[in-house]
Amino acid sequence: MDKKIAKIAVITGPTGGHFFPGLAIAEKLRNGGNVEVSFFVPGRSYIIKWLDQKGFYYRVIPEVKITVKKPFSFFKLIYLVFHFYNILLRGQFDIVVITGSYTTLPFLLASFLCNRKIFVHEQNFIPGKITKLSCFIADKVALSFPNPSISRSKKITITGFPIPEDFKKRYEKKEILSQFNFSEENKTVLILGGSQGAAFLNNLIIENMDYLNKKKLQFVHLAGKEKERLAGEYKRHRIKAQVFDFYFDMAKLYSITDIVVCRAGAGTLAEICEWKVPAIVIPYPYAGEHQRYNALYLAGQGGCNMLDQNTNCIKLFPVIFEKTLKESDMIKQQLEKVSIVDKEGNNKRVIMELLKNGRQYT
Secondary structure, three states: OOOOOEEEEEEOOOOHHHHHHHHHHHHHHHHOOOEEEEEEEOOOHHHHHHHHHHOOEEEEOOOOOOEOOEOHHHHHHHHHHHHHHHHHHHHOOOEEEEOOOHHHHHHHHHHHHOOOEEEEEEOOOOOOHHHHHHHHHOOEEEEOOOOOOOOOOOOEEEOOEOOOHHHHOOOOHHHHHHHOOOOOOOEEEEEEOOOOOHHHHHHHHHHOHHHHOOOOEEEEEEOHHHHHHHHHHHHHOOOOEEEEOOOOOHHHHHHHOOEEEEOOOHHHHHHHHHHOOOEEEOOOOOOOOHHHHHHHHHHHOOOOEEOOOOOOHHHHHHHHHHHHHHOHHHHHHHHOOOOOEOOOOHHHHHHHHHHHOOOOOO
């Protein structure tokens, strides 16, 4: 390209599973130099906090979800497509990076209409609707999971799941245990409810506290809105625990964790693979089967133990917990072989190749 600085627009959805891959890709691109990255994101406080901390330029975008129950949403979509079309033209962006979610649809269509290069990253094992549409109009579609059922066209490539640098930072385990007033002798269990479905995991742990109290365990529990309730239950059962609604520095938590109990969002599973932590994975059942297939893939590789959310889940939890304790070393060995994390900057490489094949826009 003749252009000295490549201008890249990153468009993400509102959840961490959509935002953090975009942030990780942007970090890699910016570190390469001669690249200017701008974010277009839904107005979520945690997203704004991260972008402010990292020093990225951003604009908050309106959200629209097309549904037959709201016929006027279609007209809003058309308005936003042309609104974003003008933004892309004025900004002279060379490439648009999209990480999925319904909120990115207007930008995807606008990018196609104004002939911008389009890179779409799919986080889940089963592609979402935006990714399926992108297969027709994007220049490259990058996958996190090696799903053999997806046709291998020239547009599709497997890059792995990009993780932000902050999530990979290593801490001294002894130091973090001391900060939490934890013992080096006991195993540390991390409970992650995720942005969806935290209430079920909270209840699951409460119902099993009599069992857990018999073990030499200590807990870090991200309980969402039920922080006070969970803290009270741990105290009542005399179980040592640190309970938070949300924790900004996840690398600290992974540095001391021996077992994770979590949902099966692609981001969480990628972090498990990055940190090689044995996990009990309970897919959120109301996410269009995305989490279930994510979990089935990792469990099929021997990288976690999976537990379905159903009426038997509470009774089965102690059995699966004992199994995970017993198989801990074997699971860690299997996680060494699982490759769903983008460790080599594959997403950046594909984007830079698109830029080299692009052209100057006027």
